[in-house]
Amino acid sequence: MPEFKTVCHTLTADLKTGPDIRDITPELQAFVTSSGVSAGVLHLFVIGSTGSLTTIEYEPGVVADLKRAITALAPADQEYAHEQAWHDGNGHSHVQAALMGPSLSVPVRDQRLVTGTWQQVVVINHDNGPRKRKIALNLTGVTV
Amino acid sequence: MPEFKTVCHTLTADLKTGPDIRDITPELQAFVTSSGVSAGVLHLFVIGSTGSLTTIEYEPGVVADLKRAITALAPADQEYAHEQAWHDGNGHSHVQAALMGPSLSVPVRDQRLVTGTWQQVVVINHDNGPRKRKIALNLTGVTV
Amino acid sequence: MPEFKTVCHTLTADLKTGPDIRDITPELQAFVTSSGVSAGVLHLFVIGSTGSLTTIEYEPGVVADLKRAITALAPADQEYAHEQAWHDGNGHSHVQAALMGPSLSVPVRDQRLVTGTWQQVVVINHDNGPRKRKIALNLTGVTV
Numbered sequence: 449m450p451e452f453k454t455v456c457h458t459l460t461a462d463l464k465t466g467p468d469i470r471d472i473t474p475e476l477q478a479f480v481t482s483s484g485v486s487a488g489v490l491h492l493f494v495i496g497s498t499g500s501l502t503t504i505e506y507e508p509g510v511v512a513d514l515k516r517a518i519t520a521l522a523p524a525d526q527e528y529a530h531e532q533a534w535h536d537g538n539g540h541s542h543v544q545a546a547l548m549g550p551s552l553s554v555p556v557r558d559q560r561l562v563t564g565t566w567q568q569v570v571v572i573n574h575d576n577g578p579r580k581r582k583i584a585l586n587l588t589g590v591t592v
Numbered sequence: 593m594p595e596f597k598t599v600c601h602t603l604t605a606d607l608k609t610g611p612d613i614r615d616i617t618p619e620l621q622a623f624v625t626s627s628g629v630s631a632g633v634l635h636l637f638v639i640g641s642t643g644s645l646t647t648i649e650y651e652p653g654v655v656a657d658l659k660r661a662i663t664a665l666a667p668a669d670q671e672y673a674h675e676q677a678w679h680d681g682n683g684h685s686h687v688q689a690a691l692m693g694p695s696l697s698v699p700v701r702d703q704r705l706v707t708g709t710w711q712q713v714v715v716i717n718h719d720n721g722p723r724k725r726k727i728a729l730n731l732t733g734v735t736v
Numbered sequence: 737m738p739e740f741k742t743v744c745h746t747l748t749a750d751l752k753t754g755p756d757i758r759d760i761t762p763e764l765q766a767f768v769t770s771s772g773v774s775a776g777v778l779h780l781f782v783i784g785s786t787g788s789l790t791t792i793e794y795e796p797g798v799v800a801d802l803k804r805a806i807t808a809l810a811p812a813d814q815e816y817a818h819e820q821a822w823h824d825g826n827g828h829s830h831v832q833a834a835l836m837g838p839s840l841s842v843p844v845r846d847q848r849l850v851t852g853t854w855q856q857v858v859v860i861n862h863d864n865g866p867r868k869r870k871i872a873l874n875l876t877g878v879t880v
Binding site: 452487488503504505507508509510512513514517521547548553554555557563564566588589 | 596597598600635637639640641665666672673674675676677678683686687689690691693694695697728729730732
C-alpha cells in the first residue's frame with residue numbers, strides 16, 4: 449500500500465572559485481530512484497551563505513553567460529562593507545548568493561524529476577576559493 | 593478522517609514573446625479547491641529553462657516596471673556565448689530565467705491560497721518567441 | 737509511532753522603511769522546536785508583494801552590502817509606471833520584491849533547521865515605509 453514519507457540526504461559537490469556552476473541532475477535523479485518515492489517534491493537547500501541553486505540549460509555558452517551576469521550583480525572589484533570587518537575578500541560572494549537564493553523545489557512523478565529536456569539543476573559556488581558545497585535534500589511524497 | 597496526500601497537476605499558460613508576465617492565480621485557486629486539500633503547500637515549477645515564477649501586484653504599471661528590470665538584468669542586444677554555439681537568439685532568455693528561478697511554494701489554509709490581497713502568482717516567459725509554458729503543480733497537505 | 741503532519745503558523749516581524757533586513761532564525765527555530773516535527777521541510781512565504789525572503793550571514797557589513805545591491809536593482813529615484821497610476825511612491829519596492837522572490841524552503845532534521853553556522857534566514861521589507869511583515873510558515877514532516 450502506498451505510504452507517505454520524507455527521505456533525507458546530503459549531497460556534496462566540489463566547485464571551483466566562484467562563480468562556478470555545476471550540474472547535479474544525475475546525482476539528484478539517482479537519489480530519487482533509490483528513495484522509493486514515486487510522486488512528490490524534491491526540496492534542495494544549499495548549506496552556507498555563499499552558495500545558491502537554480503536551473504539552466506547546462507551547456508558551456510549559458511554557463512559563461514550566467515557567470516558574467518552574476519558577476520555584474522556584485523563584482524569582486526567593488527568595495528564591500530563585509531570586507532572592512534572581515535578582510536576575507538568575499539563580500540561580493542555573499543551578495544550574489546543572497547540575490548540568487550539558497551532553495552529550490554523540483555517535482556517528482558513516476559520516480560523521475562519533472563524537468564525540461566534542456567533544463568538541468570545546478571549548484572553555484574560564489575565564494576572566492578574552491579568549496580565543497582553541501583546540499584540538503586528532502587524528498588517528500590508517496591511510495592509506489 | 594483527515595488524510596495526508598499529494599495531488600499533481602500540470603498547468604499550461606500561453607505567453608507572448610518575453611519578457612511576458614501572466615497572472616495564474618485563478619487557475620491555481622481552482623486547482624486547490626478541486627483537490628480536497630485543506631491545509632498544506634502548493635509547489636510550482638516551470639518546466640523549461642526560459643521560464644520563471646514569482647509574485648507581484650498584477651496591475652499594468654508593475655508589469656511594465658518588472659519587464660524593464662528583467663530586461664536590464666540581461667538585455668537582448670548584448671552578445672551571449674550561447675548565441676555563438678546555437679544561433680537561436682535567446683541567450684538573454686536563459687540568463688534572465690536562471691536569475692529569477694523556476695520554483696515557488698505558496699501556502700494553503702482552509703482550501704485557499706494564502707497570498708496578499710494585492711499579490712498574484714505570475715509565470716514569466718523569457719524566450720524570444722511566444723511559448724506555451726507548462727507549470728508542474730504539487731499540492732501536499734491534509735484533507736478536510 | 738511517527739506520524740506525518742503539516743503545522744501552520746504565521747510569524748509577524750516589524751521592519752523599517754525598505755530595504756530593511758531582519759534575522760528571523762530564532763523565531764523559526766522556536767516554531768520548529770514547539771511543532772514536534774523531527775524531520776521535514778519548513779516552507780516560508782511572505783504575504784504581500786513588497787516583501788521577500790533569503791539567507792545571508794547576518795552581520796552589519798553583509799546587511800549593508802545587500803541593501804546597496806537591492807537598491808541598485810531598482811532605485812527609488814527612477815521613474816516607475818506603477819507610480820503614474822497609484823502615486824504611492826513604491827514602484828521600486830514592487831520590482832525589488834518580485835526579483836528577490838517571496839518563498840523559501842529550509843530543511844529540518846533532528847528538530848533543528850539545517851542551516852550553515854554563518855547562514856541566517858532573513859525577511860526583507862522593500863516598501864517605502866515601515867511594515868509589519870507577515871510570514872506564513874508550513875512545517876511538513878514526521879514527528880519523533
